[in-house]
Amino acid sequence: xTRWLPHLFVLFLASVPLWMTDNYILHILxxxxxxxxxxxxxxxxxxxxxxxSLGHVAxxxxxxxxxxxxxxxFEAHIAPGLLVKVLPKPVWFAMLGGIASAAVCxxxxxxxxxxVRGAYFVIVSISFAEVVRLVALNWVELTQGPMALNxxxxxxxxxxxxELSFLKxxxxxxxxxxxxxxxxxxxxxxxxxxxxxxxxALRENESLATSVGxxxxxxxxxxxxxxxxxxxxxxxxxxxxxxxxxxxIFLFIYTVTMVIMVVTGGKGTLAGPIVGGVLFGxxxxxxxxxxxxxxxxxxxxxxxxxxxxxxxxxxxxxxINERWGAGEATASPLRNLVVAAKARS
Amino acid sequence: xxxxxxDRDQRRFSLDQLLQHGLNAIILGGTYALLGIGxxxxxxxxxxxxxxxxxxxxxxAYVMFALVMPLGVNFFVALVLAMAxxxxxxxxxxxxxxxxxxxxxxxxxxxxxIGAWIAMQNTExxxxxxxxxxxxxPFPPEPLVWGxxxxxxxxxxxxxxxxxxxxxxxxxxxxxxFGKALRATFQDRDTAALMGVRIDRVNTxxxxxxxxxxxxxxxxxxxxxxxxxxxxxxAASKAxxxxxxxxxxxxxxxxxxxxxxxxxxELGSGYISSGYRDAMGFVLIILILLVRPTGLxxxxxxxx
Numbered sequence: 001x002t003r004w005l006p007h008l009f010v011l012f013l014a015s016v017p018l019w020m021t022d023n024y025i026l027h028i029l030x031x032x033x034x035x036x037x038x039x040x041x042x043x044x045x046x047x048x049x050x051x052x053s054l055g056h057v058a059x060x061x062x063x064x065x066x067x068x069x070x071x072x073x074f075e076a077h078i079a080p081g082l083l084v085k086v087l088p089k090p091v092w093f094a095m096l097g098g099i100a101s102a103a104v105c106x107x108x109x110x111x112x113x114x115x116v117r118g119a120y121f122v123i124v125s126i127s128f129a130e131v132v133r134l135v136a137l138n139w140v141e142l143t144q145g146p147m148a149l150n151x152x153x154x155x156x157x158x159x160x161x162x163e164l165s166f167l168k169x170x171x172x173x174x175x176x177x178x179x180x181x182x183x184x185x186x187x188x189x190x191x192x193x194x195x196x197x198x199x200x201a202l203r204e205n206e207s208l209a210t211s212v213g214x215x216x217x218x219x220x221x222x223x224x225x226x227x228x229x230x231x232x233x234x235x236x237x238x239x240x241x242x243x244x245x246x247x248x249i250f251l252f253i254y255t256v257t258m259v260i261m262v263v264t265g266g267k268g269t270l271a272g273p274i275v276g277g278v279l280f281g282x283x284x285x286x287x288x289x290x291x292x293x294x295x296x297x298x299x300x301x302x303x304x305x306x307x308x309x310x311x312x313x314x315x316x317x318x319x320i321n322e323r324w325g326a327g328e329a330t331a332s333p334l335r336n337l338v339v340a341a342k343a344r345s
Numbered sequence: 346x347x348x349x350x351x352d353r354d355q356r357r358f359s360l361d362q363l364l365q366h367g368l369n370a371i372i373l374g375g376t377y378a379l380l381g382i383g384x385x386x387x388x389x390x391x392x393x394x395x396x397x398x399x400x401x402x403x404x405x406a407y408v409m410f411a412l413v414m415p416l417g418v419n420f421f422v423a424l425v426l427a428m429a430x431x432x433x434x435x436x437x438x439x440x441x442x443x444x445x446x447x448x449x450x451x452x453x454x455x456x457x458x459i460g461a462w463i464a465m466q467n468t469e470x471x472x473x474x475x476x477x478x479x480x481x482x483p484f485p486p487e488p489l490v491w492g493x494x495x496x497x498x499x500x501x502x503x504x505x506x507x508x509x510x511x512x513x514x515x516x517x518x519x520x521x522x523f524g525k526a527l528r529a530t531f532q533d534r535d536t537a538a539l540m541g542v543r544i545d546r547v548n549t550x551x552x553x554x555x556x557x558x559x560x561x562x563x564x565x566x567x568x569x570x571x572x573x574x575x576x577x578x579x580a581a582s583k584a585x586x587x588x589x590x591x592x593x594x595x596x597x598x599x600x601x602x603x604x605x606x607x608x609x610x611e612l613g614s615g616y617i618s619s620g621y622r623d624a625m626g627f628v629l630i631i632l633i634l635l636v637r638p639t640g641l642x643x644x645x646x647x648x649x
Binding site: 050054112113116118119122126130131137138259263293295296299301302303304309310313 | 453464582
């Protein structure tokens with residue numbers, strides 16, 4: 001029975017546009033879905049490699065900006081005297097471009113930032129996101145700065161005669177759900193592969209992992225590239241859904257939202273970001289229903305984050321698993337092995 | 346006019362400009378160093394990355410504003426009060442949030458501090474709204490001019506107080522009994538505890554001291570710039586850049602790092618583009634990571 005539960009859940013989610021006619025609820029589901037995709041990708045870094053990356057919103061924003069710019073076309077001076085001109089591209093191509101740009105940035109920043117660990121890595125990742133925001137704000141020729149990129153086209157697939165337009169909410173919802181399922185499957189394959197075991201090993205004990213021949217930095221960079229590509233995909237979905245992108249997309253508060261989703265749900269579990277994402281995707285809406293100013297929402301986030309660390313340090317999903325005895329990745333034999341080795345050393 | 350004369354004038358002009366940038370950088374560097382020292386002390390002693398540092402800075406500026414503008418308290422008295430309240434706030438944060446997490450790993454405390462940061466910043470936003478305020482200062486408005494260089498009296502005062510506080514911190518850390526306990530805790534927490542150092546008190550005092558320095562920086566810079574609830578974010582990101590430059594836990598590193606960052610920002614905004622002024626810290630971090638990942642004055646290996 002439990003085997004089929006995820007499939008039934010996805011089927012149920014897929015059926016939502018068939019009977020849900022309220023556009024506002026669909027909108028909440030779409031934004032929650034986009035955030036869940038981003039949170040799942042962050043979980044790969046935070047949960048499986050154990051690196052607290054606090055610049056994740058940068059990859060989300062880079063995906064959004066790159067995809068929007070490719071679909072709109074742009075002209076910009078890359079260097080003095082070097083003018084790059086790009087004509088508008090089809091949206092599906094632009095979205096792939098957005099994903100690729102985020103992945104390339106992930107590779108570069110991974111190579112650089114994984115020279116250090118712990119507190120240093122955290123600070124470097126935050127400053128990276130901050131600089132990307134400053135570039136988006138100041139490179140007006142390319143990004144329009146605070147004036148934002150407007151009129152971003154929605155996704156259209158297929159040739160003339162049989163066209164699928166992703167302008168209406170039910171279609172966007174289906175697309176987001178498809179990307180979310182795809183990302184989930186991709187992350188699960190990765191985590192359960194040899195590379196995934198290497199990541200968990202280095203999370204548990206980096207020196208031990210190195211000593212048995214695991215190229216720690218290579219796996220950290222791999223995880224960063226995959227995570228940033230998926231975050232870029234979420235950003236591209238976002239850009240072509242709300243159809244306007246401004247530098248506020250890089251605000252630190254969005255990284256915090258992703259982190260709190262992952263930590264509350266349970267980092268290092270596949271279901272964790274989904275549980276946390278649903279919770280924190282719907283919480284702001286209920287707060288808004290009570291007519292609270294937005295600051296109250298963020299204060300609630302901050303306080304909740306502290307409370308979760310105190311009372312549910314490993315998150316909701318591991319707590320449920322412990323109570324009902326269903327083991328997930330947290331109780332893998334490899335982990336026990338590593339823990340045993342750690343205890344001996 | 347001969348072409349040579351014009352050339353020489355231009356050169357003198359740019360030299361003056363360079364000197365002016367240098368002077369500005371020294372003045373700014375004092376407060377940057379103040380911010381960095383507070384953060385680096387807290388990390389060095391407690392192994393806590395203090396994300397509330399920027400909010401305590403903003404708190405200092407707001408206390409200054411509230412005391413000077415509506416209440417009409419004397420400027421210098423308000424400065425002392427702002428610092429004292431910053432110390433109290435720091436002690437409260439430590440006792441309330443961190444004292445129970447003393448044996449937790451660094452990621453756990455980081456998450457708690459991020460939560461506290463978000464809650465504090467939005468409380469400030471809620472309490473004081475997003476409107477920017479300016480604070481009146483009692484100094485003469487015309488700047489002190491010396492040759493082609495000029496500096497405002499207010500900034501000169503800021504630099505003097507910042508230097509005094511930095512010197513005071515050095516004295517406290519290196520020549521007092523409390524400083525000895527501090528350094529012992531830094532070297533080896535367990536051994537220090539066995540020798541009778543009250544670790545919990547050292548922690549609270551360190552966090553209070555670091556927060557006091559941050560609040561002082563905010564109270565000093567509030568009258569120079571304007572006071573807005575988001576001012577803490579920028580200050581925090583600069584303080585982080587400074588301690589990465591100098592090496593986490595190194596007071597000397599934070600002092601030197603503060604001045605290096607100030608010079609980079611002044612020269613960068615003067616000669617490259619003022620829009621990227623705040624990106625200079627990151628550029629420096631990248632350079633440091635490429636050349637010397639351990640920081641300029643690192644005390645130990647960073648990769649665990």
